[in-house]
Amino acid sequence: MSTIKPAPKTSPLYSNQRITDDDIYRNSSQFTKWSFTKDGLQKSRENIAESTKDRYTTKLQDFLSNEENTKELTDDETQALKYEFNLGISATEQLQIVTLYTQKVQAFCTKLKLPTEVTATAMSFFKKFYISFSVLDLHPKNLIFTCIFLACKSENHFISADTFASKVKQAKESILDGEFMLLQSLKFSLMVHHVFKPLHGFYLDIQSVLSGKVDKNYLGTVYENSKKRLMNSYLTDALYHFSPPHITLSSLLMEDEQLMMKYLELKFLGFDPNTPIDKLNDSQKISKEMYDKLLNSINLCKEELQKNMIPNRESAWKIDARIHYYSDPMTFIKRYRAQKAKETENSTEPDAKRQKV
Numbered sequence: 001m002s003t004i005k006p007a008p009k010t011s012p013l014y015s016n017q018r019i020t021d022d023d024i025y026r027n028s029s030q031f032t033k034w035s036f037t038k039d040g041l042q043k044s045r046e047n048i049a050e051s052t053k054d055r056y057t058t059k060l061q062d063f064l065s066n067e068e069n070t071k072e073l074t075d076d077e078t079q080a081l082k083y084e085f086n087l088g089i090s091a092t093e094q095l096q097i098v099t100l101y102t103q104k105v106q107a108f109c110t111k112l113k114l115p116t117e118v119t120a121t122a123m124s125f126f127k128k129f130y131i132s133f134s135v136l137d138l139h140p141k142n143l144i145f146t147c148i149f150l151a152c153k154s155e156n157h158f159i160s161a162d163t164f165a166s167k168v169k170q171a172k173e174s175i176l177d178g179e180f181m182l183l184q185s186l187k188f189s190l191m192v193h194h195v196f197k198p199l200h201g202f203y204l205d206i207q208s209v210l211s212g213k214v215d216k217n218y219l220g221t222v223y224e225n226s227k228k229r230l231m232n233s234y235l236t237d238a239l240y241h242f243s244p245p246h247i248t249l250s251s252l253l254m255e256d257e258q259l260m261m262k263y264l265e266l267k268f269l270g271f272d273p274n275t276p277i278d279k280l281n282d283s284q285k286i287s288k289e290m291y292d293k294l295l296n297s298i299n300l301c302k303e304e305l306q307k308n309m310i311p312n313r314e315s316a317w318k319i320d321a322r323i324h325y326y327s328d329p330m331t332f333i334k335r336y337r338a339q340k341a342k343e344t345e346n347s348t349e350p351d352a353k354r355q356k357v
Contacts (some may be wrong), residue, residue: 089323233305238305
């Protein structure tokens with residue numbers, strides 16, 4: 001008769017080590033596939049911008065080599081067209097227009113009264129798409145509702161394609177056509193680790209660590225304000241460089257620095273952080289080193305959260321116009337001719353008429 005032998009005491013079954021949320025995050029697809037250094041992310045965007053410029057330069061050459069296209073073009077129009085295409089759309093300009101349309105994704109989700117997680121996932125999907133593709137591959141306005149609809153499915157907020165299309169007043173096909181391309185850009189990884197779960201965790205832990213030292217009503221206000229700030233973090237690149245708890249701590253620190261510094265000191269140190277290093281024992285030195293590293297990471301994250309890549313109205317119009325010009329060179333020619341006609345009209349108009357009374 002066989003007997004079942006107990007696992008040895010050295011077995012992982014007897015290990016006291018526990019798996020933390022940080023362990024789970026660092027083994028997630030979000031960390032392994034969507035974490036970048038700042039230089040790495042910038043380089044990736046620059047490569048996409050450069051390859052797109054080369055592709056559309058070739059497209060312009062093909063356009064100009066066709067006599068049907070050029071027979072009515074003047075030399076000035078041809079030179080202006082070449083100059084416009086030579087400008088390209090830089091990595092920074094692409095990021096600006098993508099950030100602007102990410103804000104539009106947020107606005108549409110709010111209008112549709114979608115849950116916070118759905119909104120954040122849609123914004124995340126939208127920004128990730130343009131790490132793999134250029135704004136010239138698919139205009140941002142044509143991706144908005146595809147991202148929102150996929151986010152609804154990903155976050156188990158069920159809504160049929162017909163109902164969704166009816167609500168946003170778009171053709172169902174226009175929403176679904178770009179879905180596979182979006183999934184490809186996401187590397188088929190739909191799980192998004194959001195910043196709202198750690199926010200709730202810190203909210204509860206602050207009450208425990210600072211029990212009797214903080215007003216719960218005030219802490220509730222800090223929580224709500226931080227939640228709004230964290231939603232706007234999806235407009236930045238913070239999620240590609242920092243873990244959700246780091247981003248959450250940075251947001252809370254921006255909301256009330258004094259409160260959070262007191263919490264961090266009690267949570268991670270238990271002694272005055274200004275104590276001279278030679279006065280600390282070995283355990284305290286390790287705690288102080290970890291505390292300093294955490295503060296440094298949080299401050300770097302704060303800098304990222306404070307960045308604003310949304311272009312002003314004039315810049316956004318120029319970038320958006322260039323996207324249309326590159327897609328169809330004749331739209332630029334028509335615009336150029338209209339401008340010239342207006343300039344001619346103004347120059348021939350009597351001075352008396354042009355003067356303001």
